[in-house]
Amino acid sequence: STEIITRFQQFLQINTAHPNPKYYEAADFIISQAKSLNLGFETLEFVKGKPVVLLKWTGKNQNLPSILLNSHTDVVPAEHSKWINPPFDANVDELGDIYARGSQDMKCVGLQYLEAIRRLKTSGFQPIRTVYLSFVPDEEIGGRTGAKKLTESEIFSKMNVGIVLDEGLASPNETYRIFYAERSAWSLVIKATGSPGHGAKLYDNSAMENLLKSIESVRRFRASQFDMVKAGLKAEGEVISVNMAFLQSGTPSPTGFVMNLQPSEAEAGFDIRLPPFADPASLEKRISEEWAPSTRNMTFELRQYKPKTPTDDKSGKAHISPTDSSYAWWKLLEKAVKKANGKLGKPEVFPASTDAKYFRDQGIPAIGFSPMASTPILLHDHNEFLNQAEYLKGIQMYESIIKEFTSYVGSDSDKASREEL
Ligand SMILES: [Zn+2]
Numbered sequence: 001s002t003e004i005i006t007r008f009q010q011f012l013q014i015n016t017a018h019p020n021p022k023y024y025e026a027a028d029f030i031i032s033q034a035k036s037l038n039l040g041f042e043t044l045e046f047v048k049g050k051p052v053v054l055l056k057w058t059g060k061n062q063n064l065p066s067i068l069l070n071s072h073t074d075v076v077p078a079e080h081s082k083w084i085n086p087p088f089d090a091n092v093d094e095l096g097d098i099y100a101r102g103s104q105d106m107k108c109v110g111l112q113y114l115e116a117i118r119r120l121k122t123s124g125f126q127p128i129r130t131v132y133l134s135f136v137p138d139e140e141i142g143g144r145t146g147a148k149k150l151t152e153s154e155i156f157s158k159m160n161v162g163i164v165l166d167e168g169l170a171s172p173n174e175t176y177r178i179f180y181a182e183r184s185a186w187s188l189v190i191k192a193t194g195s196p197g198h199g200a201k202l203y204d205n206s207a208m209e210n211l212l213k214s215i216e217s218v219r220r221f222r223a224s225q226f227d228m229v230k231a232g233l234k235a236e237g238e239v240i241s242v243n244m245a246f247l248q249s250g251t252p253s254p255t256g257f258v259m260n261l262q263p264s265e266a267e268a269g270f271d272i273r274l275p276p277f278a279d280p281a282s283l284e285k286r287i288s289e290e291w292a293p294s295t296r297n298m299t300f301e302l303r304q305y306k307p308k309t310p311t312d313d314k315s316g317k318a319h320i321s322p323t324d325s326s327y328a329w330w331k332l333l334e335k336a337v338k339k340a341n342g343k344l345g346k347p348e349v350f351p352a353s354t355d356a357k358y359f360r361d362q363g364i365p366a367i368g369f370s371p372m373a374s375t376p377i378l379l380h381d382h383n384e385f386l387n388q389a390e391y392l393k394g395i396q397m398y399e400s401i402i403k404e405f406t407s408y409v410g411s412d413s414d415k416a417s418r419e420e421l
Pocket residue numbers: 072105106139167
């Protein structure tokens with residue numbers, strides 16, 4: 001198992017942080033693994049400088065829809081001075097915790113897929129369905145130049161994918177978290193203008209006052225959503241989140257140490273996440289009427305992701321109901337994790353955003369799952385780590401899942417019902 005950990009460390013040591021991710025080093029590493037495993041490999045470059053590495057393990061029945069194991073190779077930047085271990089050294093401490101940016105999000109998953117395949121191949125296992133692995137760039141900057149391009153390609157439609165596995169989140173307790181949908185990410189910048197004036201003057205309609213009224217309104221809405229989570233009425237992914245991520249106006253001290261200028265412009269930016277069953281139109285209305293009303297000299301810029309296949313089911317669970325075509329996969333996953341002595345929690349809505357949305361947009365079920373139990377949630381945080389024992393356990397989960405998924409012979413269209421299982 002030291003070799004397994006060494007391979008994980010090697011992958012973590014490749015600095016694929018934005019804004020200058022070393023994508024070709026990561027691609028070379030993945031391809032060297034593919035060669036040692038005798039998998040088919042191909043580098044697709046839909047966008048220059050953004051390689052997608054696609055691996056293939058051919059199944060015995062190529063008429064059946066395939067399994068796609070997706071992961072992204074990029075990571076978010078790290079503030080090196082705030083880490084106890086350097087973020088790209090992948091040091092292991094005395095507890096067996098591996099410290100690195102990407103140890104949870106999500107280089108662990110990408111390599112666990114490969115290690116699981118290594119074990120299956122060693123044991124002589126032969127899949128009935130074909131397994132593909134995609135290592136995609138740019139998830140952390142929205143995925144439009146990565147997974148989205150792949151899902152819209154001709155190559156992808158020829159892959160005839162029946163089910164996708166993508167990332168989930170760590171779980172602090174022994175139950176793995178699992179995701180059937182995700183919130184849509186919006187970004188909103190609101191801008192206020194108003195008359196400038198002397199810092200000593202009290203007057204209406206200054207830019208600052210106009211912006212602050214909006215911020216108060218946003219905060220009331222935020223509290224109303226957060227209260228439902230605090231009261232245990234809604235899960236994290238089932239409410240709308242709004243967080244101010246940017247704020248700008250004026251100059252700190254325009255005339256020495258006297259703050260006597262009231263600025264004529266002020267703006268604030270928000271990260272907004274919308275559950276799949278929330279009504280986008282009503283939030284849009286709230287933005288234009290309450291958060292950035294033109295009657296208060298406000299304008300706004302809104303960037304929205306809108307899913308192509310929104311569910312109109314108010315519970316948001318339409319696509320994992322027993323009548324749904326993806327239901328068979330959920331049952332198989334449950335069975336596989338159980339066989340490997342793992343415990344799955346109830347399916348949830350992923351609170352942030354992943355590439356899984358692009359697969360779902362093509363009508364293909366995608367399950368969010370990162371096998372990390374008894375692990376603090378540290379994605380995008382300082383000192384992100386994963387324990388090596390937990391990493392090894394995750395490989396066993398994927399071994400079991402790949403076995404179960406690739407051996408499943410439902411109908412060709414995968415429209416399996418509860419009875420067929
Ligand atoms: Zn991620």
